[in-house]
Amino acid sequence: MAKRKRKNRLFGITSRVLMLIVAALLALSYLSIVINPAQVWMVSLSGLMFVPLMTLNMVLLFWALHRRSRSFLIPLLALLPSFFFIGRYVQFNSDETIEVPAEGRTVKIVTWNVGRFAMHGGNTGVSSREECIDSVFSFIKSQEPDIICLQEFSLRNGQKAKDYLQKRFKGYNAEYYLFPDDAGSFGNVTLSRLPVNGKGKIKFEESANLAIYTDHKVEDRRFRVYNCHFESYNISFTGLIRGLAKRDSTVMAETSSKMKRSITRRPKQVDKVFEDIENCPVESFVCGDFNDNPMSYTYYRMTRGRKDAFVEAGDGFGATYSLLWPMLRIDYALYPDRYKAISHDIPRVPYSDHYPVVTEIQL
Numbered sequence: 001m002a003k004r005k006r007k008n009r010l011f012g013i014t015s016r017v018l019m020l021i022v023a024a025l026l027a028l029s030y031l032s033i034v035i036n037p038a039q040v041w042m043v044s045l046s047g048l049m050f051v052p053l054m055t056l057n058m059v060l061l062f063w064a065l066h067r068r069s070r071s072f073l074i075p076l077l078a079l080l081p082s083f084f085f086i087g088r089y090v091q092f093n094s095d096e097t098i099e100v101p102a103e104g105r106t107v108k109i110v111t112w113n114v115g116r117f118a119m120h121g122g123n124t125g126v127s128s129r130e131e132c133i134d135s136v137f138s139f140i141k142s143q144e145p146d147i148i149c150l151q152e153f154s155l156r157n158g159q160k161a162k163d164y165l166q167k168r169f170k171g172y173n174a175e176y177y178l179f180p181d182d183a184g185s186f187g188n189v190t191l192s193r194l195p196v197n198g199k200g201k202i203k204f205e206e207s208a209n210l211a212i213y214t215d216h217k218v219e220d221r222r223f224r225v226y227n228c229h230f231e232s233y234n235i236s237f238t239g240l241i242r243g244l245a246k247r248d249s250t251v252m253a254e255t256s257s258k259m260k261r262s263i264t265r266r267p268k269q270v271d272k273v274f275e276d277i278e279n280c281p282v283e284s285f286v287c288g289d290f291n292d293n294p295m296s297y298t299y300y301r302m303t304r305g306r307k308d309a310f311v312e313a314g315d316g317f318g319a320t321y322s323l324l325w326p327m328l329r330i331d332y333a334l335y336p337d338r339y340k341a342i343s344h345d346i347p348r349v350p351y352s353d354h355y356p357v358v359t360e361i362q363l
Contacts, residue, residue: 016071019060023078026053030081033300038267041260047295051089051327054082088294089329091314105218105363106342107194110145111287111333112136112356113229116154116186124350135351137168143358147216148172148191149227149287156184165191177201179208188212188288190227198224202276204269207231211273215282221363223336224280228273228288230298231266234258266291270298277305283336285361289354291330294318299332306334309359313341320346320355333359 025046032047057075064072120132165174173196178185198215211228277284292298310318317326340362346355
């Protein structure tokens with residue numbers, strides 16, 4: 001009997017320690033939005049793991065309740081703040097809950113990381129790069145957007161970007177910045193059928209990522225659209241899985257190094273864009289691939305003075321990265337506080353490892 005009591009006591013202590021550790025990690029994920037990861041990069045990992053940590057705490061909560069253990073208070077208290085953040089990942093807005101104003105100009109925006117048009121073969125439904133390009137362009141045109149923000153746009157050698165874009169998107173102004181590489185060039189492209197009366201680029205140190213912006217005037221309203229692509233992780237998930245299966249320490253070390261480099265570079269890039277926004281004389285939209293989740297310093301910084309179109313008008317899961325759906329949301333459309341999102345959609349089309357974000361804003 002005494003041996004059984006000791007065993008139960010040891011099990012109870014172990015389970016409480018586990019609950020405290022998981023609860024502490026979830027609490028750390030709440031702090032990740034305000035702690036600059038350039039100074040403490042490991043904190044950013046807890047924010048990246050917000051959804052799994054929240055799920056694990058819920059499992060431990062129900063397990064403790066099932067056992068009628070008072071330790072249920074540990075995961076319960078840890079979970080309470082999560083209800084303020086879960087709306088950044090999943091929404092239940094229906095068409096009936098969003099009031100559409102009867103009058104006023106709207107702007108429809110598509111932002112999409114097209115992954116250099118490399119998503120072909122397999123189950124994508126397209127067999128070549130050219131078919132992938134045609135499918136991406138056809139989808140975008142079917143949405144009839146006013147503004148298109150593309151990241152990881154790629155062109156082969158010998159193609160003139162301006163002529164090519166205006167030929168493929170008639171009626172749109174094309175602004176872009178492309179880096180040269182072995183296969184041609186790649187970078188950010190903004191297409192607009194609204195008048196463009198200003199443009200610029202924000203390059204980042206030691207990086208092939210960047211932000212570009214275009215200034216627009218619609219009736220009596222002037223605004224700027226930032227098309228951002230912040231530092232990528234550049235991690236091959238298939239390679240990482242193979243490395244884990246083979247217990248290859250080299251793969252793990254390289255992955256850790258890439259994550260640290262990305263996590264520490266990104267806040268500097270975000271601060272640089274935010275500084276430009278602060279000095280911008282007009283209101284700003286911020287779109288693009290942030291390569292960071294909603295529990296992050298990146299999201300917290302970029303949403304200052306702006307609303308998240310998914311939070312205001314989205315429905316269902318907000319995940320935009322197809323390989324880790326429905327967990328990872330890294331592509332955004334943010335707009336000035338005084339405007340209103342009347343629709344937000346994330347069509348699950350297979351032509352990139354990212355899904356497009358399609359939103360319509362009432363000015």
